[in-house]
Amino acid sequence: MNQVFRALADPTRRRVLQLLRERPRTAGELAAAFPVSKPTMSAHFSVLQEAGLIAAERNGRTILYRLRMSVLEEALMGFVHSLEGPKRAVARRRRGDVKRRAWEGA
Amino acid sequence: MNQVFRALADPTRRRVLQLLRERPRTAGELAAAFPVSKPTMSAHFSVLQEAGLIAAERNGRTILYRLRMSVLEEALMGFVHSLEGPKRAVARRRRGDVKRRAWEGA
DNA sequence: ACAATAGTTCGATGATTAGCTAATCATTGA
DNA sequence: TCAATGATTAGCTAATCATCGAACTATTGT
Numbered sequence: 001m002n003q004v005f006r007a008l009a010d011p012t013r014r015r016v017l018q019l020l021r022e023r024p025r026t027a028g029e030l031a032a033a034f035p036v037s038k039p040t041m042s043a044h045f046s047v048l049q050e051a052g053l054i055a056a057e058r059n060g061r062t063i064l065y066r067l068r069m070s071v072l073e074e075a076l077m078g079f080v081h082s083l084e085g086p087k088r089a090v091a092r093r094r095r096g097d098v099k100r101r102a103w104e105g106a
Numbered sequence: 107m108n109q110v111f112r113a114l115a116d117p118t119r120r121r122v123l124q125l126l127r128e129r130p131r132t133a134g135e136l137a138a139a140f141p142v143s144k145p146t147m148s149a150h151f152s153v154l155q156e157a158g159l160i161a162a163e164r165n166g167r168t169i170l171y172r173l174r175m176s177v178l179e180e181a182l183m184g185f186v187h188s189l190e191g192p193k194r195a196v197a198r199r200r201r202g203d204v205k206r207r208a209w210e211g212a
Numbered sequence: 213a214c215a216a217t218a219g220t221t222c223g224a225t226g227a228t229t230a231g232c233t234a235a236t237c238a239t240t241g242a
Numbered sequence: 243t244c245a246a247t248g249a250t251t252a253g254c255t256a257a258t259c260a261t262c263g264a265a266c267t268a269t270t271g272t
Contacts, residue, residue: 002117009115010260011108014185021189027219040261042220061218061269069189076182079120083127083175116230133249146231148250153229167239167248214272221266228259236251242244 004075007051012036013044017053017067024057024066110181113157118142119150123159123173130163130172 007013016030031041045065048054052071057064113119122136137147151171154160158177163170 005111005114005120008111008185012260014111018189028217031219036260037262038219039221039263043260046220058219058268063219067189072189073186076186079114080179080182083124083173083178118230134247137249142230143232144249145233145251149230152250164238164249169249215270216272217268217270219266219268222264224263225261226259227261228257230255230257232253232255234252234254237249238247239249240245240247242246 001075001078003047003051004053004071005079007047007053010044010047012041013048016044016048017072020054020065020067024064026062026064028062030065107181107184109153109157110159110177111185113153113159116150116153118147119154122150122154123178126160126171126173130170132168132170134168136171 012034015034019025019030019033027042027045028038030045031038034041045054045056048065049056053068054065055068057066118140121140125131125136125139133148133151134144136151137144140147151160151162154171155162159174160171161174163172
């Protein structure tokens with residue numbers, strides 16, 4: 001979930017998701033829609049993929065990216081619900097899987 | 107909207123919002139809930155406030171922060187809807203393929 | 213095998229960010 | 243007015259991030 005929100009923090013990446021909304025697109029096709037270099041876009045794809053927001057499928061020499069809507073919806077809705085929901089579950093704690101901010105539960 | 111997503115990118119700030127879910131809290135009360143210094147928390151409050159996610163009200167020498175749920179919901183739901191919504195053609199850029207600023211819409 | 217195409221990985225760089233301590237501001241109470 | 247309290251601002255460091263060009267991998271077509 002942290003990765004999802006981190007991925008959504010960048011406008012370029014949010015826009016990529018919107019472009020993938022209607023149909024899958026190749027890396028190059030996506031890259032052509034933004035005024036940044038291909039390596040930069042590739043890095044954005046990585047972030048989105050590690051967050052689980054997009055999936056890649058190689059076809060010949062192109063790579064087709066598709067949106068994984070369910071992951072996005074679950075993260076966003078899940079967070080909203082954690083705010084609206086039962087007024088109890090705020091004190092959870094996870095153990096040291098991050099270097100700093102290990103107290104983090106959201 | 108960009109500011110909202112940027113604010114949500116940090117786990118500490120998301121946790122602050124969750125703490126504010128039930129009732130407003132003072133800056134000190136919130137700061138005491140995290141293992142970081144008060145100035146650091148103050149900076150987080152600034153980010154949240156500039157995003158419109160929280161509102162501050164001074165009472166004597168304490169400052170009470172309260173969650174502005176509607177802003178949060180509108181941003182998150184709004185984004186989800188922009189992905190699920192009417193599949194208007196987002197990128198008809200076949201000819202020319204110029205770097206327009208179409209990506210500034212998210 | 214070679215050249216072209218699609219895409220990523222590598223290495224460096226400038227900008228932003230989260231974090232700290234120390235200093236400051238603002239309010240209250242003696 | 244002075245001291246204490248709650249909170250922010252100032253100044254700094256270290257880490258992270260978005261970006262680039264160059265090099266690399268993989269695939270296709272000749």
